[in-house]
Amino acid sequence: MKGFAPILRKEYTEFFRTWRVWVVGGAFVLFGLIDPVVAKFTNQILSSAFGETPLELPDPTYLDAWAQWSRDLSQLLLIVILVVAAGTVAGEVNSGTLIMPLTKPLSRTGVVLAKFTALSSLVALSAVISTGLTTLVTMAFFADVQFAPVWRAVGVWFVLALTFIAATMAVSCLVPSTVAAFGIAFALQALMMILAIWQPVKQYSLIGLTEAVSMLATNQDVELIWPVATAFGAIVVFLILAIVVFRRKEL
Secondary structure, three states, rough: OHHHHHHHHHHHHHHHHOHHHHHHHHHHHHHHHHHHHHHHHHHHHHHHHOOOOOOOOOOOHHOOOHHHHHHHHHHHHHHHHHHHHHOOOOHHHHOOOOOOHHHHHOOOOHHHHHHHHHHHHHHHHHHHHHHHHHHHHHHHHOOOOOOHHHHHHHHHHHHHHHHHHHHHHHHHHHOOHHHHHHHHHHHHHHHHHHOOOOOHHHHHHHHHHHHHHHHHHHHOOOHHHHHHHHHHHHHHHHHHHHHHHHHHOOO
């Protein structure tokens, strides 16, 4: 797997020289800061919107902040990850930036795995920092905050994020366009949301991870063995597919 370390260093350097770290990190930090505020003042906003119509709403708790954060992780922030992952291979193939490194004796397998590792670690760091921030803001607005639910939810969400990173990278190896890679990955995300309506599929596959994240955030019990196991299996399959396709790809 020659070339893993040089490409990994290259990826980290490019993260800080280009828009990627600012888009991913900035989006995570932004939502991490505002989600507890939204949870705290949603009742007031709804009451103002309905004017004189009386609304009987329960007082918000820290679990509402965790629920808001888990929703944004599984929806909006996952889309941000898809945007970045879609260009990992297709974007560089189109720009020609991979031609020079691969003229050296570097393994294409190492290139794929280095890109996956770099983006995964960026997402992990962004998730940890932003969850820490949302925890601090939640403590400022709510009493008797329990930290375990949100961190368990983020841990399971990261497995979901890894699955989408691997899948999007495989698509990015298959198609010549970053836009097309994102479109296919986004369609896959939408399809998973539709299939989640079917209980057996949700219970015994990675499709159940999105609901599991939401349930864990609100301190509910959830069965994780099948969703997590199938997710790791899918990650391996997608990475193998990406490696096989990239090895045969003309640059």
